[in-house]
Amino acid sequence: MALVLNEEQLMLKDSARSFLDSQAPVSHLRELRDSEDREGFSRELWAEMADMGWPAILVPEQYGGLGYGYTGIGIVLEETGRNLTPSPLLCTAMVGAAAIVKAGSDEQRESLLPAVAGGQHLLALACDESSRHAPHEITTTAVKDGESYRISGRKINVADGHIAETFIVSTQTANGVSLFLVPKDSGGVSVEPFRQLDTHHAANVAFDQVVVNKSSLLGPLDDGLGLLDYLLDVGRTGASAEMLGLAQEVFSRTLDYLKERKQFGVPIGSFQALQHRAAQLFGELEMCKSLVLKALQTLDEEPDGDPELASLTKSKLGETAHLAATEAIQMHGGIGMTDDFDIGFFLKRCKILDNLYGDSLYHLDRFARLRGY
Amino acid sequence: MADNGTFRRETRDWLEANCPESMRQPYNYEADACWGGRNCKFQSEDQKAWLQRMASRGWTVPTWPKEYGGGGLDLAQAKILKQELARINARPPLESFGISMLGPPLLKFGSEELKLQHLPPIARGEIRWAQGYSEPNAGSDLASLQMRADDMGDHFIVNGSKIWTSYGDKGDWMFCLVRTDFEAKKHAGITFVMFDMTTEGVSTRPIKLISGKSPFTETFLDNVRVEKNQVIGEINDGWTIAKYLLSHEREMIAGAGILASGSLPVSEVAARALGRQNGILSEPMLRADIARFEIDERCLALTIERARDEVKAGVSLGAVASMFKYYGTELNKRRYELLMSVSGQEALQWEGGEDGLGELPKKWLRTKGNSIEGGTSEIQLNIVAKRILGLPG
Structure with a gap:
């Protein structure tokens, strides 16, 4: 497939950009922070996003969705990344929807997908147990008990864990790894929400002898590692798309500043020391655009995705977005260090997205392993 | 799309039938590349046949019009x-500056007569071209060039010297920037001319590089007659042609950053040389550097692909040749630094031997010129900063 957006995708991009520019620019995030919003995102804005059809993008048409695929949702995430807009899009509309679409039973699809598409039901992937991402090291157990399973364990830093109606939980079962759909109001689930450094919220979630029916199993019993990896790769690609938007926006703000800020009687952008760094960053961002588009298209074309490409993309985007955000602060000088100025928000959000589903070093290592070295 | 499916099948069948077995592997030595020209000595019958067969289909220059x-x-x-x-x-059937450098501006700015005279021999690999751009005092500041062309009515008499002429001693014809107006601002007095290098008064002298090889020459012009009908574009408007050619030259050089098809990835070279422990390359620091390199290698390949797809779709990235040139050459330097590290002390031997011993250090040294030739990395970054990013000064 050609590495360009088609007509429909270009329209989606335009409409996402104009909606977010007017309804949820960076000042929206600042307001949520300053008002110490309890959830860290706006339910009203989410309802508007649902009206725009965004949570329905990945859901097939037969379940009330739009069927625009991964490239579609990735385009929207790039735009929310640009505006640092907090929303359940990544966790529910991309990772969550992918989980149900890919592995859900007919019953799970029918009960969840229409509500996901409508934005009424929020999901969260609960997979991390250690501070450094190590999703295959799972101590949470699901023990068979007649027609049910009893789940016990603790997941940390669950993105959207503070608002999810249903958790997708990775567990050890008798002979391997299995994923379960666990409603948050099940007995024994306790959610400890917290605010992160980027003012988005997350939660630690404990499962104490939580009983779920065997129909809550998502995907194959004992053989769920492949599904977990697939969902993580979906999330990694989504986080990469968000970082792409973030990096482009912070770079464009920096360029504007280089052109308008004067010292020694000239714009600081006329200094070669800064020009060369800006030009290098421009090149890195062009590389990132190609990667994200290729990674999204590959998810649409390859049923099992391409783990090597997902890690390559996540690693490169984590590194480049971080470079863009730190260069932005340096080039803005003192004002870049102030809380009044928005630039710092980009570095903070970037830190969260880089860590989400494995940071750039984790993926550098995984990329090399997948290539056999 | 159905047509393209047919085209792919037919192409595949034709290549199967016509590409000799020995031409289906990467170059091992510099001499494996075929450059054509009047004095071309084919390395093998296969090499000759491969060039002739591809040229007969026009596939040495697939996108050029058939009439050329x-x-x-x-x-x-x-x-x-x-x-x-x-x-x-x-393997490419033909390496050619005629194709990668002269062809694009000749197609865009040349008269019909000049196209018909020069393009078909380039496509067939019959004439080998050399580039006369840099001068001893005009490197990064190319437009300050001083080679002097005096107007004699229907021809010029040209005097001066060029430097860094790639394979100048093997070129049949030269395309060359000369100064035709000595009063005008430096960019405005330049003309783009072409001449046969066997013309009286043309001589070359090889330049020995740190690699021990001499891929470049100095080229001296002493009262050389150049016909006015061998000017591309207008007299004194050669800078337009020069810049257009440079952007194509830079794209060609950027391609060096991409792994040649059939070549072993750096990680595989390393795994064979150093071995694995538990599936992991034995040297962890080198492994991380290699992984970063291979990520960037893939980035460049995908971005070149995207740029081409965008041209096809009618949305152009704009003046990106400089970005590709910068990225590709810096990448190729990293590739050879890594290969040298992987080979360790074995790579320190200079004299040739079996297994191509002594080749790697020469290639490594040669790559240091990648970020200088065709405009230095710093010049490329200047161009990106000013033309793409719109930064002042």
Whole structure:
């Protein structure tokens, strides 16, 4: 497939950009922070996003969705990344929807997908147990008990864990790894929400002898590692798309500043020391655009995705977005260090997205392993 | 799309039938590349046949119009041909500055007469071209060039010297920037001319590099007669042609950053040389550097692909040749630094031997010139900063 957006995708991009520019620019995030919003995102804005059809993008048409695929949702995430807009899009509309679409039973699809598409039901992937991402090291157990399973364990830093109606939980079962759909109001689930450094919220979630029916199993019993990896790769690609938007926006703000800020009687952008760094960053961002588009298209074309490409993309985007955000602060000088100025928000959000589903070093290592070295 | 499916099948069949087995592997030595020209000595019958067969289809220059010796393919077909060539690891049938540098500006700015005179011999590999751009006092500041062309009515008499002429001693013809107006501002007095290098008064002298090899010459012009009908574009408007050619030259050089089809990835070279422990390359620091390099290698390949797809779709990235040139050459330098590290002390031997011993250090040294030739990395960054990013000064 050609590495360009088609007509429909270009329209989606335009409409996402104009909606977010007017309804949820960076000042929206600042307001949520300053008002110490309890959830860290706006339910009203989410309802508007649902009206725009965004949570329905990945859901097939037969379940009330739009069927625009991964490239579609990735385009929207790039735009929310640009505006640092907090929303359940990544966790529910991309990772969550992918989980149900890919592995859900007919019953799970029918009960969840229409509500996901409508934005009424929020999901969260609960997979991390250690501070450094190590999703295959799972101590949470699901023990068979007649027609049910009893789940016990603790997941940390669950993105959207503070608002999810249903958790997708990775567990050890008798002979391997299995994923379960666990409603948050099940007995024994306790959610400890917290605010992160980027003012988005997350939660630690404990499962104490939580009983779920065997129909809550998502995907194959004992053989769920492949599904977990697939969902993580979906999330990694989504986080990469968000970082792409973030990096482009912070770079464009920096360029504007280089052109308008004067010292020694000239714009600081006329200094070669800064020009060369800006030009290098421009090149890195062009590389990132190609990667994200290729990674999204590959998810649409390859049923099992391409783990090597997902890690390559996540690693490169984590590194480049971080470079863009730190260069932005340096080039803005003192004002870049102030809380009044928005630039710092980009570095903070970037830190969260880089860590989400494995940071750039984790993926550098995984990329090399997948290539056999 | 159905047409392209047919085109792919037919192309694949034709290549299967016509690409000799020995041409289906990467170059091992510099001499494996075929550069054509009047004095071309083919390394083998296969090499000769491969060039002639490809030239007969116009596939040495797939997108050039048929009347100029090209294949007349559209961009989508050219991409398919490229993929099919890569699929069988086919060597390029012809390396040529005529194709990669002179062709594009000649097609765009040349008169019909000049196109018909020069393009078909380039496509067939009959005439080898050399580039006369840099001068001893005009490197990064190319437009300050001083080679002097005096107007004698129907011809010029040219005097001066050029430097860094790639394979100047092997060139049949030269395309060359000369100064025709000595009063005008430096960019405004330049003319783009072409002449046969066997003309009286042309001589070359090889320049020995740190690699011990001499791929470049100095070129001296002493009262050389150049016909006015061998000017591309207008007299004194050569800078327009020069810049257009440079952007193509830079794209060509950037391609060095991409792994040649059929070559072993750096990680595989390293795994064979150093071994693995538990599936992991034994040297962890080198492993991380290699992984970063291979990520960037993939980035460049995908971005070049995207740039081509965008041209096809009618949305152009703009003046990105400089970005590709910078990225590709810095990447190629990293590749050879890594290969030297992987080979360790074995790579320190200078004299040639079996297994190509002594080749690697010379290639490594040669790559140091990648970020200088065709405009230094710093010049490329200047161009990106000013033309793409719109930074002042």
